Amino acid sequence: METHLFFAFFCAWICLSVPLESCIAADSIRIDQSIGDGETLVSSGQSFELGFFSPGSSKNRYLGIWYKNTPRTVVWVANRNNPIADLYGVLTIFNNGALVLLNQSKSVIWSPNLSKVPENPVAQLLETGNLVLRDSSNESSESYIWQSFDDPSDTMLPGMKVGWNLKTGLQRKLTSWKSADDPSPGDFSYRIDINVLPYMVLGVGAGKKVRSGPWNGLEFNGLNPSENSVYKAVFVANNDEVYALYESNNNKIISRLTLIHSGFLQRLVLKKGSSEWDELYSFPSELCQNYGHCGANGICRIGKLQICECLTGFTPKSQEEWDMFNISSGCTRRMPLDCQSEEGFVKVTGVKLPDMIDFHVIMGVSLRECKVSCLNNCSCTAYSYLKAYAYSNPNGNGGCLMWSGNLIDIRELTSEKAAEDIYIRIHTSELGLNTYQKKKLVIILVISTFSGILTLGLAVWFLFRKKRTMGTDQESKENLELPLFDLSTIATATNNFSNTNMIGAGGFGSVYKGNLPEGVAVAVKRLSQNSAQGVQEFKNEVVLIAKLQHKNLVRLLGCCIQGEERILLYEYMPNKSLDYFIFDQNRRALLAWDKRCEIVMGIARGLLYLHQDSRFQIIHRDLKTSNILLDDNLNPKISDFGLARIFGENQMETRTKRIVGTYGYMSPEYVIDGHFSVKSDVFSFGALLLEIVSGKKNRGFSHPDHHHNLLGHAWLLWEQNKALELMDACLEDSCVASQVLRCIQVGLLCVQNLPADRPAMSSVIFMLGNEGATLPQPKHPGFFTERCSVDTDTMSGNIELHSENAVTISMLKGR
Known part of the structure; x- marks a missing residue:
């Protein structure tokens, strides 16, 4: 150890005593090689250098990478959270292939997590500024076991990715320093967030300081593209990765993107031969870029004297505060929406779309279908149509974005390329007509009246023929x-x-x-x-x-x-129906626990839409595994509305003399008295949920110890604290026991005998999606009566009922 330290001090003394060009180091180290404080690695083209440094006025030592032939600008720091207090730091590779940073007592200060161990490891500083650990026999990027580009600090270099590896869950993001003297992670981050669609975020803590709109298929909405000769921005989104990077367009200019400790994102350039960095741009550069600057349902227009305005149909929540230029309270609707009355949309052009807080996307639809979807969803407050997605869609349709609740962070854009249009839902009384529109309407009415009379006469003549x-x-x-x-x-x-x-x-x-x-x-x-x-x-x-x-x-x-x-x-659903998988001895293993959970949540959301969010409240009445179809990605879709019924606005329950459906999924009150309601569908969902967990059919279930159906069997196991025994055996390696128990408990809550005891679908989704929520204890299920030991499989053909037509949805009419 003393020999090593002497060597390190000797090299440091030499490098301080002679010209810098005389101390050029190698670009890599191997097993049992190391560099100490005062020694460096230099990339092959002399662009970057790795070694120990002290930032600003600090005396702490850090291992970092900086530009070599420019004013020292650190672009990466290894031990951000664990500084070394002296000059005894050493970077080395252990015999087991681990790259480690040691202090004087040989304790590991920093070491990257490795997915595998290289046979002949070498740590190399590349000309791109990327420190990589690889096998010495393979120099391709695919062989990198670890790279500093996967663990960025505050600086983005050409070729470095910011985003997600969806296969491994790795997130790459920039994190600011705490101060100019402290490189430990600060409050600000620059990252890509994914909420169905990806978007860029300049974050502060867990919140957002600035954000772009969503990726629209060609660019990020809301980010004004900057045409330049310095760099080229690249964005990639596929099943494996979602990331942004930039490439250099000019070999004579060095470019970097840095998130400084004050929370600004700076694009800096340095001409070769120059000694000063120039700022190309800084972000945010105007008030409208700040997240939610105009509050809820406001729009920011940078060219106006008062940059904040309320959207059409909205008024300041507190006019007194707005008069004092305090607009944080935002805007509220002038006329509340009433889903049962006439409503329309006002188009706002050339904007950054609101934050994707409470929204969903429908791909591959037309603009008209997007509008109809929003109208049919009472909670939809606005929609936008992303035409760019139509370029890659075989049927030429784009993406439909629909928002619920308040609209946050809308701003007017000057560039048409990055702008989108949004349609705000308002009461028809708010639409209004201007003078030009009134004149146009009069002309249209005159022409329409004349055309109507002429058309009517021709139609009467034609009908006789x-x-x-x-x-x-x-x-x-x-x-x-x-x-x-x-x-x-x-x-x-x-x-x-x-x-x-x-x-x-x-x-x-x-x-x-x-x-x-x-x-x-x-x-x-x-x-x-x-x-x-x-x-x-x-x-x-x-x-x-x-x-x-x-x-x-x-x-x-x-x-x-x-x-x-x-x-x-x-x-067309290529993967057939749910029963094709879960009841088959071989195919059931294809649906692991995570996928079954996704299917359950998808069915629950579809059912909630029918019960609550669609324009008409619809009772499906025939929810079962064979009516759950699976698409290419095994996402569930409820089908066969042959027995569905519409409920009126205030209607809670109705009765029928004609009992139709499938035994095993029908609720007791429906089978016995003909009463059905949304709680009838909840019962069916509970039976279906227990079938998904167990891989067994409720109808036809048999057990050597009793003659209960699957619901009764699940209840008996629950009472005996043996509920996990209900689980399909093929799920043992993939399941999470607490999640299985929660699903069984929710299933039993849904199949309780009395409709009033069963939860609504909104509560079901909450209970399934929140592991911290406390669930009530279920009561005994419906039909909790032992059957006679008859081979029910031989009877199923006689007692399983179905409708004669797969689309008999009855319209309610007054009597």
């Missing part, structure tokens, strides 16, 4: 608000309804896989001609289903009404 059968078909196609397909097109798509294309059948008819001319795969449901449904009833149902827009509901794409044919086209 049409055959009655042709009139019936024409009437059936009016006002469906849904694409209509010719029977010939559908026949071609399904190979003339070939049996080889059939993917399902039932009392409603048959389902076929079809491929439309543009290459879109669809599920074609050809309804049975034995259905007693008339044209008008079919029209009502199709219009209603078309208005249900949620990512966890199967989407209706179109229909066909031709002669006696009644055909529906749905989005």
Whole structure:
């Protein structure tokens, strides 16, 4: 040790006594090699240097990387949280391949986490300023076991990524120094956040100081692009990674992005041969860039004398505070929204979109579908349509963003390229008409009246010449608000309804896989001609289903009404239904615990939308595993609304004399008395949840010790504190025991005998998603009565009921 320290002091003395060019060090160290305080590694092109330094007036020592041939500018620090108080620090590689920083007592001050151990490790400082640990036999970037670019400090260099590795969960972000003398992590960070869509954030603590709008497919909304010859910005988003980086465009100019300790993000450039850094820009540079500067439902316009205004339809929450230029309280609606009355949208152009706090995205829809989706969701307060996503979408449709609640951090932009339009939902009384619009409306009314009279006369004449059968078909196609397909097109798509294309059948008819001319795969449901449904009833149902827009509901794409044919086209679900997996001895293992949890939450959210967030309150009445379809990514979508019913605004429960559905999922009050409500669906969800956890069917379940169904068996195990025994055996390696118990408890709460005891779906989602929440103890489930020991599988064909038509949603009418 004394020999090593003497050598280190000797090198330090030499480097201080002779010209700097005489002390050029190697760029790497290997096993049992080291560098001490006063020694350095220098990259092969002499651009960067690694060694020990003291920042500002501090006497603490840190291992860092800095530009070599410019004024010392540190770009990376290893031991930010553990400074060395003396000159005895040593960087070395242990025999086990670990790269470590030691102090005088040989204690490890800093060491990176390694995913694997290299056989012949070498630590090398690259010409990019990246310190890497790799195997000496492989210099490719894929062989890096660790790199300093994966653990940035306060500076972003060309080629360095800021963002996420979605496979490993690694987040790369810049973190400011605490002060100019202290490189330990400060309060500010520069990162990429992901809330469905990625966006850039300059954060302060856990909050936000500045943020961009979402990535719209081409650029970040709200970040005015700067055309320059110094650097080129790059953004990548795929299934493996989401990150931003920049590349140098000019070899004569050095560029870096630094988050300084005062919370500003600076782009600095240095011309080769110069001794001073020049600021290209600093961020934030104006008040409108500060997060939420105008409060909730306000918009910031930098060119105005008073830069903060309320959005159309809103007024200052406190006019007195606004008059004093205190606008933090924001704005509130002048006329509250009423989902049952007429409402419209006002378009605000060229803005940075509001923060994505309470929102969701629907991809691959048209602008009109986006508007309809927002109108049909009572909690939707605004929507925006990202046209840029249409460029990569085969059907030419873009992305629909919908917000709920307050709109935070909207600002007007000067650059059209980074700007988007947003449509704010307001009461129709707030829309108003200006003078030009009134004149235009008068002209339109005059022309429309004349055209209407002429059209009416021609229509009367034409109707007398049409055959009655042709009139019936024409009437059936009016006002469906849904694409209509010719029977010939559908026949071609399904190979003339070939049996080889059939993917399902039932009392409603048959389902076929079809491929439309543009290459879109669809599920074609050809309804049975034995259905007693008339044209008008079919029209009502199709219009209603078309208005249900949620990512966890199967989407209706179109229909066909031709002669006696009644055909529906749905989005095609390649992974079939949930029962195809969980009840199969081999395929059940494909759904690990995490995926089953995602499926459960998806079903719950779809059901909550039907019960609460859609324009009409809808009771599904036939929720079961075979009606949960799975898309390419095994995301669940509720299907088959054949037995669904609409509830009125204040209607809590109704009764029917015709009991239809599937035994094993139907609630006791529905089977016995014909009463059904949202709590009937909650019961079905509980049964489905217990089936997902156990991998066993409720109907047909048997046990050697008793003759209860699956719900009764789950209750008995719960009473005996043996609930984990209900879990599917294939989940043992992937499950989290506390989550399994919580799911079983929620399932038992949902299948309680009395409807009043069962939770609402909003409570179900809260209980499933919050492990810290305290759950009530369940009471005994419905149908908690032992059956006679009959082979229920042989009876299932006689007692499992279904509807004759898969889309019989009844419209409530006054009597």
